[in-house]
């Protein structure tokens with residue numbers, strides 16, 4: 001029986017995870033098409049002043065599915081480090097450790113904040129302020145679950161910066177499923193209700209590859225190639241051809257020429273909205289409108305190379321206040337135990353924005369000034385000479401769960417589900433604010449749905465989709 005030809009769109013963790021699993025088990029002939037010259041997608045790494053840096057703070061969370069974690073361990077060997085988390089959050093002008101330590105509650109939060117949280121907890125116990133499901137949105141879900149003080153002081157301003165919307169404009173899904181058990185908000189609640197975050201297995205630690213988070217995707221890439229998968233970098237997918245609702249092949253630009261590849265299956269991990277627009281024949285107008293209504297938040301990463309061995313002892317600093325435009329600052333050297341040049345360090349600031357606003361078009365010089373100004377406002381000014389400012393832009397950083405996004409998503413999901421041989425998964429593919437280990441789990445699940453005849457078991461996939469619904473993103 002000839003093996004099916006599976007063309008995978010995108011070489012982020014989802015695409016490469018699927019390619020590796022398919023190729024190593026000889027289930028299919030695999031071609032991966034990736035538009036960038038490097039693998040890893042948003043979870044990749046690149047060099048700045050000789051140091052591997054990520055696209056914003058990335059950690060592999062210990063809640064990773066055991067099968068996926070076992071593979072990552074095997075692929076990376078000793079290069080996968082087990083590290084303690086050591087971050088801090090700026091709250092009302094004070095710094096508290098992240099993950100929260102009991103002493104922070106007593107000594108580092110303002111008395112008014114602690115009192116507010118205690119009052120909120122008491123109100124929750126007596127069921128005060130419960131809302132009906134019709135009134136639900138991100139704001140009501142969070143304040144109902146965590147109390148007004150934490151949400152008002154931390155999560156709402158943070159949410160406005162991350163998603164660019166008021167909390168009332170966001171779907172309750174953002175609050176219910178996407179504010180995780182290990183998120184900053186829940187952490188406050190747990191700590192304040194007397195449960196130390198450290199008691200939970202794996203909490204307070206993370207895995208990190210010695211040479212940058214992107215080493216995970218790179219390891220999958222090399223392993224997939226060794227197992228026989230073809231991975232084309234710089235291959236920009238232009239069209240996905242279908243005939244009578246059945247997949248036919250993919251057209252892409254590669255080295256300045258349009259090429260095509262036939263396919264029995266196309267597994268897409270590129271943004272769902274982009275995929276919809278690449279389908280030929282073109283989907284009806286109302287579906288293209290549905291694609292337009294699903295939005296992704298963009299992000300600029302500002303890297304500053306400093307002439308000093310270390311900026312601070314912390315891996316990440318979180319900023320909720322709106323007068324500080326960046327949401328997080330990380331120091332890559334502190335993720336990998338100090339690897340890198342002796343007399344230099346690099347900072348990475350995350351600046352959420354929209355790809356059609358003025359911030360997106362700012363020059364590197366202005367973004368460098370914005371970073372310096374943000375850190376000065378936060379009380380941690382850069383004091384060493386800045387040797388270089390480098391920026392990177394992520395057009396598709398976070399899916400935005402605007403209220404009522406569910407219907408257009410379902411319409412596109414039905415459209416893709418109606419094309420034989422076409423599958424979409426991954427963070428961008430399922431419009432899921434998910435971690436890397438979730439994207440990899442989706443990839444492994446897809447491969448498990450392929451039967452011995454090369455047919456894709458849609459019932460099994462639907463069962464996996466239910467599991468994906470339970471994924472909760474971790475900070």
Ligand SMILES: Cc1cc2nc3c(=O)[nH]c(=O)nc-3n(C[C@H](O)[C@H](O)[C@H](O)COP(=O)(O)OP(=O)(O)OC[C@H]3O[C@@H](n4cnc5c(N)ncnc54)[C@H](O)[C@@H]3O)c2cc1C
Nearest residue numbers: 010012013014035041042043056058059237426427435436
């Ligand atoms: C700031 C930030 C911090 C994060 N922190 C963490 C963290 O700490 N831990 C964690 O586990 N996760 C984290 N994540 C999430 C993580 O980056 C994603 O879960 C992961 O990248 C998803 O992998 P994916 O393969 O589904 O999608 P992606 O990584 O987005 O890969 C999709 C790929 O498709 C390619 N593509 C798109 N269009 C085309 C086209 N037309 N033709 C060909 N290729 C195309 C893209 O270039 C990309 O390589 C973070 C994300 C962000 C933005």
